[in-house]
Amino acid sequence: MARVLVVGDVITDVVAVLGGAFAPGSDTPAAIRVAGGGQAANTAAWLAAAGVPVTLAGVVGDDPAGDARLTELTAAGVTGAVRRAAGAVTGTIIVLSAGAERSMVTDRGANLLLRPADVDAARTPDVTHLHLSGYALLDEATRPAARHALRQDVATSVDAASAEPLRQVGAETFLSWVRGCDLLLANADEASVLAGPGRPDEQARTLAAATGGAAVVKRGAAGAVWASADGRLTELPPSLAAAVTPVDATGAGDAFAAGLLAALLRGATPLDALTAAHALGARAVTTIGARPPAS
Numbered sequence: 001m002a003r004v005l006v007v008g009d010v011i012t013d014v015v016a017v018l019g020g021a022f023a024p025g026s027d028t029p030a031a032i033r034v035a036g037g038g039q040a041a042n043t044a045a046w047l048a049a050a051g052v053p054v055t056l057a058g059v060v061g062d063d064p065a066g067d068a069r070l071t072e073l074t075a076a077g078v079t080g081a082v083r084r085a086a087g088a089v090t091g092t093i094i095v096l097s098a099g100a101e102r103s104m105v106t107d108r109g110a111n112l113l114l115r116p117a118d119v120d121a122a123r124t125p126d127v128t129h130l131h132l133s134g135y136a137l138l139d140e141a142t143r144p145a146a147r148h149a150l151r152q153d154v155a156t157s158v159d160a161a162s163a164e165p166l167r168q169v170g171a172e173t174f175l176s177w178v179r180g181c182d183l184l185l186a187n188a189d190e191a192s193v194l195a196g197p198g199r200p201d202e203q204a205r206t207l208a209a210a211t212g213g214a215a216v217v218k219r220g221a222a223g224a225v226w227a228s229a230d231g232r233l234t235e236l237p238p239s240l241a242a243a244v245t246p247v248d249a250t251g252a253g254d255a256f257a258a259g260l261l262a263a264l265l266r267g268a269t270p271l272d273a274l275t276a277a278h279a280l281g282a283r284a285v286t287t288i289g290a291r292p293p294a295s
Contacts, residue, residue, distance in 0.1 A: 251290025
């Protein structure tokens with residue numbers, strides 16, 4: 001199978017799975033884990049778990065956290081093109097997770113040092129698809145590298161990343177940056193920011209028309225909708241979506257993206273690709289953390 005180049009963040013996740021309703025100003029019991037995260041790194045790890053050759057372009061610090069993150073990615077089967085930035089601190093996210101919902105407090109750290117040269121250094125002749133984490137587009141410091149990545153002469157996909165940063169930059173601006181990409185992925189909140197309120201099928205069609213490629217609106221347990229560039233729709237209904245009891249939603253969207261890309265690269269139809277994507281996302285929510293469980 002041809003290689004996928006994933007571009008974006010490598011992060012240390014401090015995940016707190018709350019044991020009850022969050023109590024501001026007081027104490028809330030939780031199960032807490034420290035492990036690798038970052039949208040791009042997570043997607044790369046899930047792609048590797050799905051048997052897809054994958055290279056990750058990103059930046060970590062020259063600190064112990066950077067050592068740990070690179071060791072994890074190597075063990076997961078990800079080819080590293082991750083730069084160690086002297087004097088920088090590896091990024092960290094505090095994740096408050098409760099079932100299917102999670103909130104994040106982010107320090108992107110060394111990820112802010114991603115440059116166009118990092119993308120070029122990671123590119124090898126066998127790369128036929130580039131997947132970009134939207135976080136790299138949404139931050140002014142890394143936007144030049146992200147936009148450079150989208151100018152590569154291979155198929156491209158973009159994960160819209162996060163609703164609040166999208167709201168801050170504005171739908172029209174973000175969509176202008178990703179115009180021409182082959183596939184845009186957005187969850188329900190992100191789709192509402194980018195396409196406006198409405199039915200998921202309407203939103204998917206709006207996003208496909210805006211980019212000129214396909215668009216997928218992820219709906220969690222309710223399934224997903226695919227709109228082709230010509231407006232044709234494919235829906236994964238709840239009846240076909242994998243049913244699980246969520247433990248921690250961290251990384252579920254990243255696993256969905258990996259499952260979708262892996263299936264498409266193997267020639268799957270949109271429906272089969274959505275089914276595979278949802279199954280991998282469902283697997284992700286049944287464990288604590290954003291990466292595939294260690295085998």
